[in-house]
Amino acid sequence: MTAVLAAVAFGSNLGDRAGQIEAALAGLAAHDGVEVLAASRCLETRPVGGPPQGDFLNGAVLLRTTLDPRELLELLHHLERRAGRVREGAVPNAPRPLDLDLLLHGESVLDEPGLTVPHPRMHTRAFVLDPLVEVAPSLVHPVLGATIEELHAALHEPPSDPVT
Numbered sequence: 001m002t003a004v005l006a007a008v009a010f011g012s013n014l015g016d017r018a019g020q021i022e023a024a025l026a027g028l029a030a031h032d033g034v035e036v037l038a039a040s041r042c043l044e045t046r047p048v049g050g051p052p053q054g055d056f057l058n059g060a061v062l063l064r065t066t067l068d069p070r071e072l073l074e075l076l077h078h079l080e081r082r083a084g085r086v087r088e089g090a091v092p093n094a095p096r097p098l099d100l101d102l103l104l105h106g107e108s109v110l111d112e113p114g115l116t117v118p119h120p121r122m123h124t125r126a127f128v129l130d131p132l133v134e135v136a137p138s139l140v141h142p143v144l145g146a147t148i149e150e151l152h153a154a155l156h157e158p159p160s161d162p163v164t
Contacts, residue, residue: 004106005037006063006072007136007148009119009128011099012083013047013056020083020098021057027079033066034075040131048127050093060103060132062139069105069117076100103128107142118143123151 008028012020021042029036042057065072077087083098090096103119110117118141122128129152132139137149144151 001066001068003035003064003066004108005136005139006065006105007103007132007139008061008063008072008076009058009099009101009103009122009132010061011045011056011058011127012097013054014095014097015084017057018042021059024079024083024098024100025061027082028061028063028075031075034072035064037062037064038135040134043127043131045127047095048093048125050095051091053095056099056127058127058131060128060135062135065105069102069108069110070112070115072105073102073115076102101128103132104136104139104141109142123155126155129155 010021010024025036025039028034039061040059042059045056045058047053047056080098080100085096085098101119102117103122105117108117123141123144129148133148133152137147139148141151
């Protein structure tokens with residue numbers, strides 16, 4: 001496969017949050033077919049949904065990869081398991097030691113069991129776009145046709161005043 005740019009969101013709200021994120025980024029960088037181009041700073045964010053839980057450290061990483069979307073997703077799940085995450089039978093949006101979400105993979109548009117690219121809610125989440133705009137402002141969302149910078153600006157735009 002030809003190398004493409006891919007974006008991954010990362011987060012943790014259990015245990016050594018920063019250490020688990022660092023280990024995941026090192027695991028990505030060490031994998032054949034994956035080059036880490038840039039990682040955002042970590043932002044402390046409130047959890048969205050799920051049971052009561054602690055705050056997350058969230059960020060994003062820009063990759064160049066020759067892995068196809070399914071292979072990259074399998075690598076992300078492997079790194080989550082290595083950090084102690086259990087997906088099977090888990091409560092949705094429960095606390096987790098590591099969360100890695102494939103946001104974008106080149107111009108791929110996929111909706112398969114267990115894999116949707118681009119990530120279906122990425123453009124609605126500040127905890128995704130705030131760090132992603134640091135590392136990939138010019139990446140284009142292949143469905144929405146907007147850059148990450150444009151999506152970020154639209155998300156943070158104040159609502160317009162109603163017409164009176």
